[in-house]
Amino acid sequence: MNYFPWLTIIVVLPISAGSLIFFLPHRGNKLIKWYTMCICIFELLLTTYAFCYHFRLDDPLIQLEEDYKWINFFDFYWRLGIDGLSIGPILLTGFITTLATLAAWPVTRDSRLFHFLMLAMYSGQIGSFSSRDLLLFFIMWEFELIPVYLLLSMWGGKKRLYSATKFILYTAGGSIFLLIGVLGIGLYGSNEPTLNFETLANQSYPVALEIIFYIGFLIAFAVKSPIIPLHTWLPDTHGEAHYSTCMLLAGILLKMGAYGLVRINMELLPHAHSIFSPWLIIVGTMQIIYAASTSLGQRNLKKRIAYSSVSHMGFIIIGIGSITDTGLNGAILQIISHGFIGAALFFLAGTSYDRMRLFYLDEMGGMAIPIPKIFTMFSILSMASLALPGMSGFVAELIVFFGIITSQKYFLMPKILITFVMSIGMILTPIYSLSMSRQMFYGYKLFNAQSSYFFDSGPRELFVSISIFLPVIGIGIYPDFVLSLSGEKVETILYNYFYR
Helix, strand or coil: CCCCCHHHHHHHHHHHHHHHHHHCCCCCHHHHHHHHHHHHHHHHHHHHHHHHHHCCCCCCCCEEEEEEEEEHHHCEEEEEEECHHHHHHHHHHHHHHHHHHHHCCCCCCCHHHHHHHHHHHHHHHHHHHHECEHHHHHHHHHHCHHHHHHHHHHHCCCCHHHHHHHHHHHHHHHHHHHHHHHHHHHHCCCCCCCCEHHHHHCCCCCHHHHHHHHHHHHHHHHHHCCCCCCCCHHHHHHHHCCHHHHHHHHHHHHHHHHHHHHHHHHCCCHHHHHHHHHHHHHHHHHHHHHHHHHHHCCCEHHHHHHHHHHHHHHHHHHHHHCCCHHHHHHHHHHHHHHHHHHHHHHHHHHHHHHHHCCCEHHHCCCCCCCCHHHHHHHHHHHHHHCCCCCCHHHHHHHHHHHHHHCCCCCCHHHHHHHHHHHHHHHHHHHHHHHHHHHHHHCCCCCCCCCHHHCCCCCHHHHHHHHHHHHHHHHHHHCCHHHHHHHHHHHHHHHHHHCCC
């Protein structure tokens, strides 16, 4: 038994150290940035250390568990713990947040508040990935919305207030369903409220009630994931947010919805999940095609990348719906892989905007010659996004394909149909990805412009791009590194609930 409260420290450290930012001297923008950077790096190293030395991969049970009574009045506990499912997203959160802080270096307006919000978001995200109590999960889930709203409405583009309001209406609306589901499950069948994940995983419900709970949770996670038709807040939010915020949104926030689907809908409500999984697969397939074809029609560069995110999330939904080891592992790998690729593309879109001050693709062109480094990184990561073999996206999507094909749950004809439609989606991806690169970097439109203000990527920006590119290649060549984290847990979920 490990008595040191590793997880509590990891969850509380960013926001508590972040609140000291307000006591730093007001004029020292650089000091604030370095201080935030140091907190992020220290937190990432601490997390990595705790997981390397105190987490056993071959054990599917909850590890590093902590359980403290928090509010006596209604049996509310501070319960944290991690297993193979949450370890990947937590490390991803640390990695992307550290790089997003580095990407936000040019932000000078209200620097203290900006960096505090980044750290508050960090705490909320790690808290929701590691909580083992339903109410605590809900609180962390909600807590995370406030920093995003403020980052959007204060440091966004021209339509920032519109997109911030739309974001909060959608996500807070989804959270109402989450709260109803949490209270319903917690209060069902006993006088004492039970909110502990372990206890709830062994509880059974009448089928009709389980379906109602399932739909409530599904709506909440569908808004965050985003699953069509609840996705419309995402392109607006990405189109207006500062690119460091976009990195956090694409890299981590969307993954919280997918994580919730596996953690709550699959683990706690397995019977309803097996009823709904064919529908999930149909929606996921439609989403891949719809978002890929919509992406092609977007003039705004960041909106085009946002729709590509929606399209890639379709693979995660299909993997979750396939109810096979292979499919679920593929979904988890896609969560991690798209976290890196999505964050990198938004970062590069933001840095090229810093150069050209243009957002619309039809106004760009001929950028390859004045900014060759950004062009090179953008091209490589566009290839990663269109699932080029040797990159992480390819492995993840391939494993999801295998998961669907080998699933025992579906007949042969639906499986052939779904794989056929998915492959159409995979053909559409290169079309919008490559046309985006062509419109930005080729041609002569800006080549003849005054290129005196076009300076290429500096050391800081190169460092961020290469830091994200390395894991993308690493996972593409050796995916076992990520799959070994979640493998045991995935087998346990499926064996316990779906094969008994």
